[in-house]
Amino acid sequence: MRTIRWDFTQWVDGSAKHRVWDALSGVRRRLRWGFLGRSGVCLLVYATLLLHPADCQSLRWLGGPESNGIVRVSDDGATVAWLTGSFYYRAYVWRMGDAQPRQLNPGGYDTVASPVVTADGARVYFTRYNQYGFNAHALLYEPLSDTYTTLSGISSLGRYCWIQDITLDGQYVAGFRNIQPGGLSYYAFIGSTEGEGSNYLLSRSGYEYGVAFAISRTRNGLVVGGTVGPDYIWGIGDKHPAIWRLSAYGDQPEPEVIADVEGRGTLLALSANGKIGCGSTFTISAGTPLYAFVWFDGANPPIRYMPNLSANGRSSAYDITADGRTIVGISDDRAVRWRRTGDAFTIEDLNVTYAELLSSGSSLVDASSISSDGRYIAGYGYNGARGQYEVFLLDTGPCANPPDLNGDRSVDDADLLQVLFAFGQSGVGLPEDVNGDEVVDDADLLLVLFSFGVQC
Numbered sequence: 001m002r003t004i005r006w007d008f009t010q011w012v013d014g015s016a017k018h019r020v021w022d023a024l025s026g027v028r029r030r031l032r033w034g035f036l037g038r039s040g041v042c043l044l045v046y047a048t049l050l051l052h053p054a055d056c057q058s059l060r061w062l063g064g065p066e067s068n069g070i071v072r073v074s075d076d077g078a079t080v081a082w083l084t085g086s087f088y089y090r091a092y093v094w095r096m097g098d099a100q101p102r103q104l105n106p107g108g109y110d111t112v113a114s115p116v117v118t119a120d121g122a123r124v125y126f127t128r129y130n131q132y133g134f135n136a137h138a139l140l141y142e143p144l145s146d147t148y149t150t151l152s153g154i155s156s157l158g159r160y161c162w163i164q165d166i167t168l169d170g171q172y173v174a175g176f177r178n179i180q181p182g183g184l185s186y187y188a189f190i191g192s193t194e195g196e197g198s199n200y201l202l203s204r205s206g207y208e209y210g211v212a213f214a215i216s217r218t219r220n221g222l223v224v225g226g227t228v229g230p231d232y233i234w235g236i237g238d239k240h241p242a243i244w245r246l247s248a249y250g251d252q253p254e255p256e257v258i259a260d261v262e263g264r265g266t267l268l269a270l271s272a273n274g275k276i277g278c279g280s281t282f283t284i285s286a287g288t289p290l291y292a293f294v295w296f297d298g299a300n301p302p303i304r305y306m307p308n309l310s311a312n313g314r315s316s317a318y319d320i321t322a323d324g325r326t327i328v329g330i331s332d333d334r335a336v337r338w339r340r341t342g343d344a345f346t347i348e349d350l351n352v353t354y355a356e357l358l359s360s361g362s363s364l365v366d367a368s369s370i371s372s373d374g375r376y377i378a379g380y381g382y383n384g385a386r387g388q389y390e391v392f393l394l395d396t397g398p399c400a401n402p403p404d405l406n407g408d409r410s411v412d413d414a415d416l417l418q419v420l421f422a423f424g425q426s427g428v429g430l431p432e433d434v435n436g437d438e439v440v441d442d443a444d445l446l447l448v449l450f451s452f453g454v455q456c
Contacts (some may be wrong), residue, residue: 074121188212223274275326292317333363
């Protein structure tokens with residue numbers, strides 16, 4: 001076992017000594033272990049190292065039709081839902097223990113679209129409509145009981161309605177809907193899943209186009225992310241990544257354009273606190289992904305472009321963990337993961353990181369969903385054993401999102417000291433704010449302690 005030196009006070013000046021001890025004291029108070037002294041904290045860390053679960057990584061191909069890029073995974077990895085097809089869409093759900101995925105087919109409709117999964121995997125919300133896009137309704141599917149429920153309060157959604165995201169607590173959904181029966185006029189909407197549900201449109205503030213792709217429930221209300229633009233058709237004109245800030249459900253805020261980007265751009269996912277997000281810019285002509293970006297609320301500049309696998313590569317960022325430290329997507333037709341180290345994000349090819357899990361001829365093409373803690377990643381790729389494209393579920397193990405703050409691929413005393421020296425600071429996007437609550441405190445220190453010794 002590695003020897004850990006805990007006499008931090010020999011390395012820091014007098015004022016820092018008090019910060020170190022105050023931080024460790026905060027851990028004791030948080031755990032309500034008043035009898036623990038400095039030796040007790042050492043025992044805590046040694047116990048963490050001894051009892052840390054062994055890595056348990058796996059890759060599962062889920063069979064059925066391939067995804068068109070929209071895949072959702074629950075936080076426990078037990079439920080995966082995805083969309084397939086074009087124009088006439090079909091949705092599928094795989095539940096742990098299923099030999100084959102289940103097609104969502106409540107009957108009587110030509111298209112079943114846009115499934116989203118609650119964090120616990122017990123509920124899947126989706127929309128359905130006829131071949132012309134009319135008579136859209138929202139439904140709830142419960143995979144454990146294999147039952148459907150029509151949400152009358154989120155029904156009559158108009159034409160071509162899609163649910164795009166759901167809050168971690170499963171109470172609110174966001175998406176977009178067309179309100180013009182004879183044409184196209186897209187509005188972002190937000191809906192409540194409580195009871196029979198309800199929904200309403202968000203303001204476009206003079207724009208002709210508004211779409212919501214992400215939603216987070218925060219301490220101050222709700223944050224919705226998406227895009228707005230001057231033209232109602234996705235393939236025409238500039239589109240701007242935007243957010244809507246709601247102090248409560250029912251509010252009607254104006255959209256805030258978060259940045260001017262090359263061509264068209266959209267915000268596709270948000271952290272739990274709604275202060276960090278990811279998305280992509282697109283070309284005007286064909287909607288081909290150009291550059292993945294990350295957004296920090298209040299930062300200057302507000303967005304940063306993410307690294308690609310190659311110098312002239314193209315990429316798209318699709319989903320983000322609850323703490324905003326890990327993002328997944330695609331770069332150069334390879335499934336990738338970006339991890340935050342310090343103030344920057346580094347990119348890794350999942351085909352390289354998890355090469356031992358891939359059979360001959362198999363590859364991971366796109367990573368479009370990640371669980372809130374970063375452990376499970378879902379997307380689609382090529383299953384060499386079956387000779388076809390399929391949805392995959394990757395279990396990266398219990399140490400999927402370690403607080404490696406300085407990027408040396410190890411959680412060690414350097415990371416612990418970084419938290420200690422930043423102790424008490426507050427703000428959005430602080431590298432030492434491990435849990436993303438906008439303040440560096442004993443909770444962040446505890447997370448580093450519990451991961452101490454992890455190699456990543």
